[in-house]
Amino acid sequence: MKSAILVFPGINRERDMARALKLASGQEAAMVWHAETALPRGTDLVVVPGGFSYGDYLRCGAIAARAPVMDAVRDFAAGGGLVLGVCNGFQILCEAGLLPGVLMRNARLKFICHDVHLRVERSDTPFTRGYNAGQVIRVPVAHGEGNYEADEETLKRLEGEGRVLYRYCSAAGVVDEESNINGAAQSIAGIVSERGNVLGMMPHPENHVEDIMGCTDGRGLFAGLVAHLEKAA
Amino acid sequence: MKARVTVTLKSGILDPQGKAIEGALKSLGVDGVASVRQGKVFDIEIAGSDKAKAEATLKDAADKLLANTVIENYAIEVKG
Numbered sequence: 001m002k003s004a005i006l007v008f009p010g011i012n013r014e015r016d017m018a019r020a021l022k023l024a025s026g027q028e029a030a031m032v033w034h035a036e037t038a039l040p041r042g043t044d045l046v047v048v049p050g051g052f053s054y055g056d057y058l059r060c061g062a063i064a065a066r067a068p069v070m071d072a073v074r075d076f077a078a079g080g081g082l083v084l085g086v087c088n089g090f091q092i093l094c095e096a097g098l099l100p101g102v103l104m105r106n107a108r109l110k111f112i113c114h115d116v117h118l119r120v121e122r123s124d125t126p127f128t129r130g131y132n133a134g135q136v137i138r139v140p141v142a143h144g145e146g147n148y149e150a151d152e153e154t155l156k157r158l159e160g161e162g163r164v165l166y167r168y169c170s171a172a173g174v175v176d177e178e179s180n181i182n183g184a185a186q187s188i189a190g191i192v193s194e195r196g197n198v199l200g201m202m203p204h205p206e207n208h209v210e211d212i213m214g215c216t217d218g219r220g221l222f223a224g225l226v227a228h229l230e231k232a233a
Numbered sequence: 234m235k236a237r238v239t240v241t242l243k244s245g246i247l248d249p250q251g252k253a254i255e256g257a258l259k260s261l262g263v264d265g266v267a268s269v270r271q272g273k274v275f276d277i278e279i280a281g282s283d284k285a286k287a288e289a290t291l292k293d294a295a296d297k298l299l300a301n302t303v304i305e306n307y308a309i310e311v312k313g
Binding site for chain 2: 104108109150
């Protein structure tokens with residue numbers, strides 16, 4: 001799996017992501033600077049990592065979404081290429097129009113930085129095939145603007161088309177108000193594009209991939225991507 | 234030319250920041266505030282003196298970057 005990680009000024013999770021990708025695929029990810037106009041030849045997966053691109057100025061992800069490299073990402077996604085956006089990466093993908101909706105300020109206004117539980121809604125996608133449908137995984141979040149919102153019609157479509165892949169839940173897998181840490185519509189933690197090849201999620205699976213991290217629940221996402229691409233090859 | 238673009242949240246979009254400001258005003262004893270919604274103001278200098286062109290430029294700026302039209306409205310004002 002040849003991965004390309006986009007690097008914007010203010011991003012800070014790109015090395016965590018590179019480590020997780022290396023662990024899962026055995027291959028070093030390429031770091032791609034935002035001013036580039038093309039992705040490395042043979043890229044299988046584009047990752048938009050977390051952090052605070054451009055200091056979160058204007059709106060989270062707004063300025064990064066207009067960077068030159070994003071045109072190449074748009075073309076890559078239009079051709080069916082896999083794109084993963086985590087945290088600020090999710091915000092950037094929404095601002096770039098690659099995913100619908102928007103990430104608003106957390107409903108309780110606080111920056112949230114702790115582990116959360118996620119329910120994997122289905123296992124038949126490249127981004128979830130490393131898990132079972134209904135499985136509960138534990139991964140960290142670290143964000144102030146993770147409150148996913150979209151208009152009613154968009155939400156209906158996301159649900160109807162099975163495009164919500166990850167949802168905030170309790171340790172037992174119950175989706176309720178208490179476990180919906182940021183007030184997101186329908187407890188949405190991660191969604192895919194219409195074609196299913198672009199995933200945006202607020203939590204950080206790359207930070208739960210090694211024993212030293214205290215949990216390895218995030219591995220399934222990366223292992224699933226590797227398995228998907230091996231099968232496709 | 235001086236111009237101003239005002240960006241506000243669309244009605245129906247939850248505004249937790251506005252709510253917090255509203256609460257703070259109430260706790261300060263500022264009476265008569267029914268509700269608060271917050272937004273952004275951009276003061277922009279436009280080169281040249283063609284007002285129609287300036288408006289077109291500002292609309293382009295607002296659509297492309299200043300506002301996220303999924304959740305926000307904007308208003309343009311060219312002051313001349």
